[in-house]
Amino acid sequence: MKLLRRLLLLCVLAALALAGAAAWWxxxxxxxxxxxxxxxxxxxxxxxxxxxxxxxxxxxxxxxxxxxxxxxxxxxxxxxxxxxxxxxxxxxxxxxxxxxxGDETLVTVRLIEGWTFRQFRAELARAEGLRADTAAMSDAQVMEALGRPGVHPEGRFFPDTYAYSRGSSDLAVLRRALHAMERRLAAAWEQRASDLPLRTPEEALILASIVEKETGLEADRGLVAGVFVNRLRIGMRLQTDPTVIYGLGASFDGNLRRRDLETDTPYNTYTRSGLPPTPIAMPGKRSLLAAVNPQPTRALYFVARGDGTSVFSETLAEHNRAVNRYQRGGP
Missing domain, CATH: 3.30.1490.480 (Endolytic murein transglycosylase)
Incomplete structure (x- = not known):
């Protein structure tokens, strides 16, 4: 009987020791x-x-x-x-x-307002820990994989900072950016001005992309949009350099020449009336809102001062004087 008690005691002590060791570990x-x-x-x-x-x-x-x-x-x-x-x-x-x-270690990638789809793809390819599932895909194949076959990718992805876990697919980030832009565009379109000369959310997206490329200054976005809306209303050509540059594609060397402005492409708003066929960049929220609610103005022209701001003019004569002063260094 004593032996049995001793054995039981040893078992209890061993169990306690094991439990203690486990707790310590x-x-x-x-x-x-x-x-x-x-x-x-x-x-x-x-x-x-x-x-x-x-x-x-x-x-x-x-x-x-x-x-x-x-x-x-x-x-x-x-x-x-x-x-x-x-x-x-x-x-x-x-x-x-x-x-x-699920306390994951997340990495972030920042997609900048005004970037093109080509720049978005390049940034995702450089992103830390992001699986490059789209590396061998064409733009059209990427859009098909995202469930948007036949849709031009430009302007379709919302610029923002996206967090992801290491090993995630670049397609997953693009899908989130795609859905974010669709939500933002739908929300902006619901807030559009009643007299807007834009027929569809697609046209609003195109105009927003032009506004995004024309100015980075918050205070000028509404006025820039107002100028383009005024031109659309009266059938005046938009004559905006960023669309021409986009149409030149990889051949653009950073210097926009007169011959470029005179060479007709679907994106040359000097030679063609109305909006270009697609957006030319990824617009942010402020440009989307400016496009659908432009600031009321009688201006038909604007020119950059060189400090990030612009001078707006109602007449061609006023505009030419501003161009002479701020672009050519005249009085």
Whole structure:
């Protein structure tokens, strides 16, 4: 009987020791091979595979021990796919909690107002940790993959800062930007002025892209839009350099020449009336709102002062004087 009691006592003590050791291990910082260790947990990965992947990535512990902790906790099936990073001081308990909560390490990419789709794609190709699924795709193939076959990509993506987890697809970021622009454009169109000479949201998007390229100054956006709206109302050509430059494409060398203004393309608003066939850049929210609610003005012309602001004129004579002063250095 005494022997049995001793055996039971030893079992209890062993269990307590084991529990104590487990508690100590669960709260003790994991040893890392590098200052930080990153891991992308893919959808469908098993808890065992996740434990092994952490050890392979640089968490210096037993993969079996880590797996058993995941399993014993009862939360193994609650681990979320995502991109995770652990630093010195992270315990096994904190590691599991991070994955269960989906506390991902996010990276950001900034897509700038006024950029073209070509520039958007180049920036995404440079983005840290972003999977380049579109690398071998043409623009048309990208739009098809996004569910917009036959749609020209220019102007269709909202410029903003987008956060993503490492290993995410560039298509996912583009899809978010696409949907963001569609929402922003729809909201702006609902707020349009009643007498606007624009028939569709598409035309508003085109005009907004021109406004975006013509000025970066918040105070001038409404007036620039007002000038173009006035011209559209009376059938006057828009005569805006950014559309000509866009039409020149890769052949534009940074110097817009007279022959460029006289060479007819679908985007040359000096040789063709009305709006160009597509947007010429990605407009931001302020340009979208300016296009649908232009500032009332009688001006038909404007010229840059050279300091970011513009001079607006109602007559050609006034405009020529402003051009002579601010562009040619005259009195």
């Amino acid at each position: 669960l709260h003790r910082p994991l040893t890392l091979a590098t200052p930080t260790v990153e891991l992308s947990v893919e959808p469908g990965m098993s808890p065992r595979a996740i434990a092994e992947a952490w050890v392979t990535a640089g968490v210096q512990t037993s993969p079996r021990l880590l797996y058993e902790w995941f399993r014993w906790s009862g939360q193994a099936r609650r681990i979320r796919a995502g991109s995770y990073e652990v630093a010195a001081g992270t315990s096994p308990r904190a590691l599991l909690e991070k994955m269960v909560l």
